[in-house]
Amino acid sequence: MNKKQLSERDICTKFITPALEQAGWNIATQVREEFPLTKGRVIVRGKLHTRARHKRADYVLFYKPNIPIAVIEAKDNSHSLGDGMQQALGYAEMLQVPFVFSSNGDGFLFHNKIAQDGAIERELALDEFPDAATLWSMWAAHRGLDSQQNAIVTQDYYSDGSDKTPRYYQLIAINKTIEAIAQGQKRLLLVMATGTGKTFTAFQIIWRLWKSKARKRILFLADRNILVDQTMTNDFKPFGSAMTKIQKRQANKSYEIYLSLYQAVTGTEEEKNIYKQFSPDFFDLIVIDECHRGSAAENSAWREILEYFSSATQIGLTATPKETKSVSNIDYFSDPIYTYSLKQGIDDGFLAPYRVVRIDIDRDLSGWRPDKGMTDKHGNEIEDRVYNQRDFDRSLVLEKRTQLVAGKVSEFLKQTNRFDKTIIFCENIDHAERMRQALNNENADLVAQNSKYVMRITGDNEEGKAELDNFIFPESTYPVIATTSKLMSTGVDAQTCKLIVLDQRIQSMTEFKQIIGRGTRYNEPSKSDRGLSLAESAVIA
Incomplete structure (x- = not known):
């Protein structure tokens, strides 16, 4: 056999995999070949899209199914032993693993990031590859893990037997959080862009701590009812009968996993403060979803809950940490233990790219002043002053402006796809209702076919809220256009949303990023739909 004539895949099959087996690695559970790291950035050309080349490691070695520990990059035998090392180091950096190998079938070049003797790289024969226990003991010793901490850190994540496993950045977020808690850290902040799976990541963290009995009673806090309900029926479903939702004036202490709205456990009247029916040490883990909002403020009712249960380990989740003179996530939770940004998500191909289309309206730019003695449609005299964006759709309604915005949105959809979500x-619920009416008139032909083409989905409207699941469900055509104010700004997993329109003053980068996150989730086409085109998400501001 002439090794020089073998392909890279042959080198893997005939030399590298047998070397791993000989070293005692379990090929079925500890060795993942052609391990996908990224999906490849979505590239849009008009109405067509493709993906950039995705990153894939030849081998990722796992000490346990949830703990990557080493990367191997293979080359064919026409390359030198170390030709794959720089590529492997890049993958190892992404996975944050300490041990890196490259091979051409003759042996291995071993790069040890935690080497104490200065010998970072050395060559190994094929039969000298280290076993899993050796690598793990080196890594655990380097991090100072004792046997009790080691048991928590190595607890498996939840698996339902399907192909769904945590993505590389979720693995890092889960493992770094688990390890920090095992080592005694009490306040942790995880920053992950909208649409990158914060709730799934939180579930895996909670599952592993719960299963290892490191944490026994857990509280998951959110500030929107839809977030709690979606979490219970989706990511948290495996908790089953161990889980309950705290309702107002209800404090059943027989469960282990509790989910609650902040609003359900706080109030100005003492009897509404249901959380005080629990002893301060009842919960040993609290996970705070969207912690950039009320819980960040020192004097908030939400912070009061966290301080009442101060003995519990507390994990803050956010896509956009809030840092102002008066409000700080970092002040309470300390620096993020891990950050996965919107830019990273788009570059890796897990989020859809977006473009901003700015439309400036003359009245928004120059303001509007009524003629002397001018009255509104109800006959009331309009105060004589200059009105600007701060006033529009609040203290002053320009009906033609609403019609203009509705017309521009409809025109945009007609140029792309009128059934793009x-x-x-x-600005508010009244504005959302007027916008619904204007859009109905602009799209009378489609509204005549189905009255749910345009729906107002706001907190006060039961009919609209009842259609929210249909709006975010990829297989449901209607509703197509949703007018809202605040209800859908966070937590709504709308994978097929293509167009976000901001007809309100957004003076917070935190809120802007949260809102555009409704349109950066990527709905992977089914195998039967691979030929369909997909436009990028757009934001009209």
Whole structure:
């Protein structure tokens, strides 16, 4: 056999995999070949899309199914032993693993990031590859893990037997959080861009701590009812009968996993403060979803809950940490233990790219002043002053402006696809209703076919809220356009949303990123739909 004539895949099959087996690695559970790291950035050309080349490691070695520990990059035998090392180091950096190998079938070049003797790289024969226990003991010793901490850190994540496993950045977030808690850290902040799976990541963290009995009673806090309900029926479903939702004036202490709205456990009247029916040490883990909002403020009712249960380990989850003179996530939770940004998500191909289309309206730019003695449509005299964006759709309504915005949105959809899911963020509920009416008139032909083509989905409207699941469900055509104010700004997993319209003053980068996150989730086409085109998400501001 002439080794020089073998392909890279042959080198893997005939030399590298047998060397791993000989070293005692379990090929079925500890060795993952052609391990996908990224999906490849979505590249849009007009109405067509493709993906950039994705990153894939030849081998990733796992000490346990949830703990990557080493990367191997293979080359064919026409390359030198170390030709794959720089590529492997890049993959190891992404996975944050300490041990890196490259091979051409003759042996291995071993790069040890935690080497104490200065010998970072050395060559190994094929029969000298280290076993899993050796690598893990080196890594555990380097991090100072004792046997009790080691048991927590190595607890398996939840698996339902399907192909769904944590993505590389979720693995890092889960493992870094588990290890920090095992080592005694009490306040942790995880920053992950909208649409990158914060709730799934939180579930895996909670599952592993719960299963290892490191944490026995856990509280998951959110500030939107839809977030709690979606979490219970989706990511947290495996908790089953061990899980309950705290309702107002209900404090059943027989469960282990509790989910609650902040609003359900706080109030100005003492009897509404249901959380005080639990002893301060009842919960040993609290996970705070969207912690950039009320819980960040020192004097908030939400912070009061966290301070009442101060003995519990507390994990803050956010896509956009809030840092101002008066409000700080970092002040309470300390620096993020891990960050996965919107830019990383788009570059890796887990999030859809977006473009901003800015439309400036003359009245928004120059303001509007009524003629002397001018009255509104109800006959009331309009105060004589200059009105600007701060006033529009609040203290002053320019009906033609609403019609103009509705016309521009409809024109945009006609140029792309009139059935692209669209969310229009308005100043308030009244504005959302007027926008619904204007859009109905602009799209009378489609509304005549189905009255749910345009729906107002706001907190006060039961009919609209009842359609929210249909709006975010990829297989449901209607509603197509949703007008809202605040209800859909966070936590709504709208994978097929293509157009976000901001017809309100957004003066917070935190809120802007949260809102555009409704349109950066990527809905992977089914195998039967691979030929369909997909436009990028757009934001009209």
